Every structure is written in C-alpha cells, then in structure tokens.
Amino acid sequence: MHVAGSWRDIHTNRGSGLLEIWTEYEAPTRAEPLNGPPGTAKHLHRIVTTVGAPTLNTDPWIFHPGFVWTTCRHSRADDIRTGDLILFGSSVDGQWVLDTIFAVDRRLEHPSDIQFAQEYNALVLLPLQRHQEPVRPFIGKPFHRITSPFSFVPCTLSDNGNEPFKRLDITQLLKTLQKISDDCIPSRRNAQALVCCNPRNGLTKFWNNLLREVESQGLLLGTSFKHPGVKITGPSNTQQCRSSHTSNKC
Secondary structure: EEEEEEEEOOOOOOOEEEEEEEHHHHHHEEEEEOOOOOOOOOOOEOOOOOOOOOOOOOOOEOOOOEEOOOOOHHOOOOOOOOOOOOOOOEEEEEEEEEEEEEEEEEOOHHHHHHHOOHHHHHHHHHHOOOOOOOOOOOEEOOOOOOOOEEEEEEEEEHOOOHHHOOEEEEOOHHHHEEOOOOOOOOOHHOOOOOOOEEEEEOOOHHHHHHHHHHHHHEEEEEEEOOOOOEEEEOOOOOOOOOOOOOOOOO
C-alpha cells in the first residue's frame, strides 16, 4: 500500500514522505499491478477517499491518531498488559512474516474515552455497530526511544520505484519464543490465533533482535501514517478492493 507517513531506522536517521507498506485495510483501494518476484506484492494499492458505507472493519488501525487494536481476537485478550507486543502476521510458504508490530500502551473502557479521527470512526467503528458486544480498543505505544518497544510497520521509501518487497520474516526469531500454555515454540499453525508467549531470553533481547531483523532485511520502521481522508456516500459497496494483504485474522 502507498501511504504518507514518518519513518526511522534503528540508528538516528528519520524522515517523512511517501512510503510502501504491507497492511490490513478493508476499505476500497485502487490497485496497480506489479511485476515482482515470488513472495512480494502483486499490486500496489492506493486509498480511495470516496466510498460507500463500509461493511468490514480494519484491525489493527495504523493511521492517525495512532495505532489501535480494536476488536480482533479480543475474546482471548484478557491477559494482555501494558508493554506486551502483539505481532500481526501470517504464515506464507513456510515462513512467519509480519506486517504490524503493536506495542500495548493501554486499553480503553469505551471508544468514546479518546478522540479518534473521523476516518477511524467511519472505517472501523461504523462497521462494528452491528455487533452487540462492547468494543474496548487497545491503544498502541508511539515511538519515544529506540530501546523501548513501540508500535511500527516495516516499510520502504516510495522512491524505490514501487519495487515490491517481502514482508518482515521472523521465522528464526519465532524459535526464541515459548507458548505460555505448554512451553513449546509457537508453530505456523498458530498464525491465525492469538497465542500468548514469553521470550526465552527476555523481552529486551527479543525487541533488539526484532529491530536487527528489520535492518538486515533492508526495511525501515514506519512509526506514523496519515490517512488521506474519507467521504462516505450512499449504501455499502458489495464488491470492495482489498489491500495488498488482508490477514483474515478476524
């Protein structure tokens, strides 16, 4: 997906501009075909700003005012605490790949506890109104310093000629985790579930190794993203274009 945002690397370099990311985005997009190697995106998606009433919610939300994990897998989220890392990803061709790293800051009692942007209200909360269960979103930690976990999306600069890139591969890093339920290493079969794990060598070392993987795979840390805005017109669209990655986590 092609978006405006801010980035930094694991050192002191940082900037803002147009970025390319893998992300879940359920509202309509305009897709442009790409000719990349296997494992990379087949299309580059650009956000459509005038849409029918949405029927699917985007979760997690990465745009202004910040990262929000709204409802996906929340039936198993009672043990989530401030400082935990939520790794949103998929199993692809035997590899575990990530598109969003969500560092938990706090959980709201109700969405009205914070002033969300109009785009979040329209594309996330509006589709969820049909549900009877209360929505209690988690708010992600923004960047403060590189050594303290924060929410980010691996990205590249848009000036790379729209060359498609693979998602962040943490297959080897996954082996340093153990499931709380049975002390086993999480497997690719756990890809579509919320599985609570402990880093065998502590969270600090896991976080540092995660950042090194981002750098070694030629990616940057996307820390904030600007949505171009949305205008809801007419009834729901029955056929929607999806983003380059729809995780089907919900």
